[in-house]
Amino acid sequence: MKVLAAMSGGVDSAVAAARMVEAGHEVTGVHLALSRNPQSFRTGARGCCSREDAHDARRAADVLGIPFYVWDLSERFAADVVDDFVAEYAAGRTPNPCLRCNEKIKFSAVLERGLALGFDRVATGHYARLLPGPDGVELHRAVDGDKDQSYVLGVLGPEQLARSAFPLGDTPKPQVRAEAAARGLLVADKPDSHDICFIADGDTAGFLSSRLGSQPGAVVDTDGTVLGSHEGTHGFTVGQRRGLRLGVPAPDGRPRFVLDISPAERTVTVGPREALEVRELEGIRPGWTGQAPVAEWHGTVQLRAHGEALPARAELRDGRLLVRLERPASGVAPGQAVVLYDGTRVVGSATIDSTRHGTTGARDAQPVAAR
Amino acid sequence: MSARVYLDHAAGTVVSPAARTALVEGLALTGNPSSLHASGRAARRLLEESRESLAASLGAHPGEVVLTSGGTEGDNLAVRGGWRARRAEGRDAVAVSTVEHLAVAATAAALAEDGGRVVGLGVDADGRVREDVWDRVDERVAVASVMWVNNETGTLQPLDRLVEACRRSGAWSHSDAVQAVGVLDVDFAASGLDLLTVSGHKLGAPVGVGALLVRREVRLHPVGSGGGQERDIRSGTVPAALAAALAAACAEAVAGRAEHRRRASELTGRLLAGLAASGLEGWRRNGGGEVSPAVVNLGFEGVRADDLLMLLDAAGIDCSTGSACSAGVVQPSAVLLAAGADEATARSALRFSFGPTTTAEDVDALLRVLPGAVRTARRVA
Numbered sequence: 001m002k003v004l005a006a007m008s009g010g011v012d013s014a015v016a017a018a019r020m021v022e023a024g025h026e027v028t029g030v031h032l033a034l035s036r037n038p039q040s041f042r043t044g045a046r047g048c049c050s051r052e053d054a055h056d057a058r059r060a061a062d063v064l065g066i067p068f069y070v071w072d073l074s075e076r077f078a079a080d081v082v083d084d085f086v087a088e089y090a091a092g093r094t095p096n097p098c099l100r101c102n103e104k105i106k107f108s109a110v111l112e113r114g115l116a117l118g119f120d121r122v123a124t125g126h127y128a129r130l131l132p133g134p135d136g137v138e139l140h141r142a143v144d145g146d147k148d149q150s151y152v153l154g155v156l157g158p159e160q161l162a163r164s165a166f167p168l169g170d171t172p173k174p175q176v177r178a179e180a181a182a183r184g185l186l187v188a189d190k191p192d193s194h195d196i197c198f199i200a201d202g203d204t205a206g207f208l209s210s211r212l213g214s215q216p217g218a219v220v221d222t223d224g225t226v227l228g229s230h231e232g233t234h235g236f237t238v239g240q241r242r243g244l245r246l247g248v249p250a251p252d253g254r255p256r257f258v259l260d261i262s263p264a265e266r267t268v269t270v271g272p273r274e275a276l277e278v279r280e281l282e283g284i285r286p287g288w289t290g291q292a293p294v295a296e297w298h299g300t301v302q303l304r305a306h307g308e309a310l311p312a313r314a315e316l317r318d319g320r321l322l323v324r325l326e327r328p329a330s331g332v333a334p335g336q337a338v339v340l341y342d343g344t345r346v347v348g349s350a351t352i353d354s355t356r357h358g359t360t361g362a363r364d365a366q367p368v369a370a371r
Numbered sequence: 372m373s374a375r376v377y378l379d380h381a382a383g384t385v386v387s388p389a390a391r392t393a394l395v396e397g398l399a400l401t402g403n404p405s406s407l408h409a410s411g412r413a414a415r416r417l418l419e420e421s422r423e424s425l426a427a428s429l430g431a432h433p434g435e436v437v438l439t440s441g442g443t444e445g446d447n448l449a450v451r452g453g454w455r456a457r458r459a460e461g462r463d464a465v466a467v468s469t470v471e472h473l474a475v476a477a478t479a480a481a482l483a484e485d486g487g488r489v490v491g492l493g494v495d496a497d498g499r500v501r502e503d504v505w506d507r508v509d510e511r512v513a514v515a516s517v518m519w520v521n522n523e524t525g526t527l528q529p530l531d532r533l534v535e536a537c538r539r540s541g542a543w544s545h546s547d548a549v550q551a552v553g554v555l556d557v558d559f560a561a562s563g564l565d566l567l568t569v570s571g572h573k574l575g576a577p578v579g580v581g582a583l584l585v586r587r588e589v590r591l592h593p594v595g596s597g598g599g600q601e602r603d604i605r606s607g608t609v610p611a612a613l614a615a616a617l618a619a620a621c622a623e624a625v626a627g628r629a630e631h632r633r634r635a636s637e638l639t640g641r642l643l644a645g646l647a648a649s650g651l652e653g654w655r656r657n658g659g660g661e662v663s664p665a666v667v668n669l670g671f672e673g674v675r676a677d678d679l680l681m682l683l684d685a686a687g688i689d690c691s692t693g694s695a696c697s698a699g700v701v702q703p704s705a706v707l708l709a710a711g712a713d714e715a716t717a718r719s720a721l722r723f724s725f726g727p728t729t730t731a732e733d734v735d736a737l738l739r740v741l742p743g744a745v746r747t748a749r750r751v752a
């Protein structure tokens with residue numbers, strides 16, 4: 001097979017490429033240049049997009065003896081990931097840019113370009129497994145549960161999965177590092193990247209303020225009583241507790257959390273932890289890794305990266321995905337993905353649009369964060 | 372790696388056997404050419420013989436040869452050193468064509484930090500400096516720099532017009548002849564130029580050596596400070612062995628240039644005829660009618676040059692876009708943009724360049740894969 005290995009400059013993608021070479025494939029390495037100004041992205045070990053990372057990727061390709069190129073996807077990335085990220089926050093939602101990058105860049109723009117140029121597959125260092133199933137290839141959680149990245153791949157459809165390869169899904173991370181060292185890859189002990197690659201200093205609020213400006217508004221409790229002020233709703237995420245800077249303590253002295261964000265009114269609603277509990281949610285833009293479920297589905301759902309798997313039921317109604325959780329979940333932020341699992345298998349995903357505080361069956365319960 | 376078809380001689384050509392021998396022999400000498408003892412004198416002798424040989428090959432006087440580390444340094448010395456030398460006369464500008472290599476263009480642009488001005492000499496659709504811009508080389512211009520042969524398209528520039536404009540205005544004339552030596556008849560004295568840049572690795576010497584020819588009356592200011600080993604213009608111990616290799620390569624390239632030109636013209640003809648016969652549509656040769664026979668810049672409609680380059684690379688062909696890379700990302704050709712191309716066109720060009728070792732078989736190998744590669748690259752949305 002002709003394989004295009006996306007090489008970020010990190011250890012995972014380097015070992016993924018190495019494994020594809022070892023499996024006898026004709027592998028070409030590509031590093032994706034995502035920033036128009038490489039300096040403005042995080043440098044060195046902490047991110048995915050800097051000049052240094054391109055260098056590290058190139059050196060890994062040298063060690064593997066494969067051709068290597070840098071593809072400039074900075075315009076697509078700016079439009080489809082960064083602008084989308086800002087727009088989502090502006091709308092009071094909490095996006096996952098890695099997921100968007102997989103959906104729009106790695107397994108879309110890059111995959112399409114690769115296929116057009118004669119490649120059969122795109123390989124990445126994601127921790128997830130592709131396993132053969134009765135109806136085609138299935139996406140499964142990685143063996144290493146701590147590293148599992150199937151959540152950020154949950155947006156991929158069957159055609160994309162059939163053209164992908166995730167060679168690391170069956171291996172625990174420490175073993176991947178050891179393998180990198182054994183293969184002479186210099187990135188073996190490079191730290192993992194955790195943060196958002198296009199926010200150089202890790203200051204998401206500062207980044208959003210620089211893009212969205214200051215839009216002061218009120219912090220209110222569930223009765224509408226004004227408790228404080230803020231510089232823009234984009235500084236908040238549903239479920240957030242820190243940084244609310246409320247002068248007045250809650251009457252019961254217990255911590256308060258962000259319950260709802262309303263950019264239109266410029267209000268941030270806060271309240272006690274119980275009020276965060278969500279029983280039901282609605283997802284938009286549902287997508288499936290294979291066949292869409294026909295009847296009511298039950299399995300587990302994951303509501304954020306590294307979140308736990310929660311037993312749930314779901315059904316499609318008018319193109320929206322209605323999800324009922326068996327036990328309430330806390331801090332479910334609109335804009336994040338709900339990813340559906342059948343055991344370890346990813347079934348599909350949707351973008352969380354609204355959440356309800358109700359109990360199972362009580363579909364008319366009071367909306368907490370519906371819009 | 373299997374045998375490669377190397378068609379990127381404009382980026383760096385094969386080191387000639389004569390240069391290799393001269394280098395190895397030169398490396399056997401111990402000592403610094405500036406030292407006063409016998410060993411130093413031996414190194415100095417090799418250096419000066421090399422300088423004399425180089426001068427003879429290029430129609431210059433030995434005293435006019437300033438050895439450098441390569442083309443970039445020569446261009447820096449000429450543009451920045453020339454501007455520094457003359458700004459006290461009220462010449463605060465440098466005039467440069469809009470298609471110069473970055474070694475000139477970025478040097479000129481950087482002068483702004485020190486209060487310098489850049490006067491751009493615009494080009495026509497072929498990338499040749501336009502007839503109507505020479506007036507811009509006026510009494511405020513310290514140095515005017517126009518390359519001999521464009522490195523991306525091979526376009527020849529009207530240097531007689533440059534020399535004339537400089538004579539009239541009193542500016543110093545400089546030409547980056549990096550892509551010309553060994554292909555065209557480069558004779559410094561006959562050219563009437565004040566300054567001329569040569570780079571070793573484009574003509575058969577190793578990377579890391581070059582020369583700036585500086586007419587004797589021209590007093591450049593140094594750019595870097597130090598011992599002033601080269602006419603007080605350039606500091607640093609001069610590598611006699613590299614100078615010897617440069618001299619040997621240059622002598623060979625100059626002796627062989629008529630033959631190289633003839634062969635390169637044949638290869639160019641073969642490539643263009645072969646492409647025409649292949650039935651491939653939507654391609655053109657960039658650079659106009661007056662071009663170096665050693666450079667063939669082809670534009671392919673609906674193609675991104677980096678995709679095509681990758682496909683050709685996989686098929687065993689080494690070629691280049693010829694334009695600058697930024698962190699490995701191919702940029703649209705600044706030369707084609709300056710000549711009025713739109714961005715898509717400026718991203719669609721590949722440069723194939725021939726050296727003395729290029730054969731008809733190399734061109735045939737390219738012709739076997741190029742049309743198919745272009746069609747594949749066109750599938751990319």
Ligand SMILES: Cc1ncc(COP(=O)(O)O)c(C=O)c1O
Pocket residue numbers: 381382440441442443444446472474518520521522547549550570571572581
């Ligand atoms: C026209 C031109 N000028 C200058 C240079 C730079 O020369 P060097 O690589 O020796 O510094 C090059 C090399 O690419 C060139 O083609």
